[in-house]
Amino acid sequence: MKNHEICLQNNDTELELGVGYKSNSFFKKSLRKIWQTIVNYLASNQELKVWQKMDRHGNIYWQAYDPVTGKSFMSGSEYDMRAWIEQIYR
Template identity: 30%
Template structure:
């Protein structure tokens, strides 16, 4: 095998490795990794005291329930429809 063939094979091997790395899915974080990420997010929020409204949805007895937490007033409200939540959002600045 001459040096040109050897270099060509080496280049092909490197290209194949790069292409395989592109199509392989990224490894999923471990349970500990996810827990550390969540803890970091919560610590950051705690220390920065973000004043952003937080909205989330849960299911109770098979029905969706919307929650909104306002860190400025430190109150959490629940709504049984998205429309009620939207109305509250529209009017909360006028109260």
Template identity: 40%
Template sequence: MRLTLRWFEEQWEIKPTQGAAAHLKQSILTWLEQAAQRFVQRLMADAEPQVWQTTDANGKRWWNAHDPATSRSLYNVPEAEMRAWLEQRYYPVKANASRA
């Protein structure tokens, strides 16, 4: 039996010996690999902005967002304003660019 661990671009192969100790070692290594993968996924998910829609009493849809990376939020704005807010997050405009 062989256990393969993958962490980013590196890969290790472990060939445990027979017995309960080897089984325990394999179980621990499998658990550690899964925990590390969940940790990285959680870090990546926490950095992404959360965006959702709400509808007012008249049936008009509004956009809302929260960016955990900057702690900035935006509430009840039209779609165009939400798009501009998201674009600014990924493509910030430099203040000196307009003076060039």
């Protein structure tokens, strides 16, 4: 092990972490990846969600929820669902 490295040792494994340029680059890439994961998660929570469901009688209907406005909508008609979505995004 060199002077500029940190060694973490376990009974079965030895892990060396460099403190130089390469580890700094790795650290930056890791932080960037973590940040992107957080941004993607938050963005996905802001997207309109639309899904189809079936009631106990076998009738299919549509449900939607817009987390930005907090509004939701339910209809048995795909046409009505499309109209509601268009109304929200005008």
